[in-house]
Amino acid sequence: MGESPVPDGNPIIRSVDTSDPAVLVHDGVAYLYTGHDEAPEDAARYVMRDWLCxxxxxxxxxxxxxxxxxxxxxxxxxxxxKAGCVVERHGRFWWYVATNHATVPGGAIGVAVADHPTGPFRDALGQALVTDDIPDGRVPDGPDHTNDPWVHVHDGQARL
Structure with a gap:
């Protein structure tokens, strides 16, 4: 019936609270990018200020x-x-992440770039790539459409 799972293998990250994993494989190394929840045990909501690798x-x-x-x-x-996704394109590493915008109501998607999978990463645009006020045919005051970005690269073209 197959091999038994490693009994102590889950969760694979135990030293910190993580969320929304995304994996990139580069040169035989798997890079796991996650959110990082720092909320105290009794908190009603998450407290996330950064992303881990x-x-x-x-x-x-x-x-x-x-x-x-x-x-x-x-x-x-x-x-x-919030969630993020890293892709390699044109020899660089692009980390698309969701967060809250400082001046536009709702969320936003930003993109950071680095020359190596572990950075250093910097804001690639100096502004949000997508904000929650961009029309997408949804009903007014509907759900935030800037959560959990995922990017697919096909034939050199990146699609969000």
Whole structure:
């Protein structure tokens, strides 16, 4: 029936509270990018200010790389680090993340760029790529459409 799971293998990250994982494989190394929840045990909501990265060559042993990106790295952002996605394109690494916008009501998607999967990452645009006030045919005051970005690169073209 197949191999039994490793009994102590889940969760794979135990040292901190993480959320919304995304994986990128580059040169035989898996990079796991996550949100980082710092809320106290009795909190009613998450407290997320940054994103973390862990790497592994065997998918059993993970090396933490600390916060590689923080909400404050985006001058236009306010708080609320949400899910992210990292892709490699044109030899660089692009980290698309969701957060709250400082001046536009609702959320936003920003993009940071680096020359290596572990950074350093910097805001690629100096402004949000997508804000919640961009029309998308949804009903007014409907759900925020800037959560959990995912990017697909096909034939050199990136699509959000």
């Amino acid at each position: 862990f790497s592994s060559t065997d998918l059993r042993t993970w090396t933490p790389h600390g916060p590689l990106l923080r909400v404050e790295d985006f001058a236009w952002a306010r708080d609320g680090a």
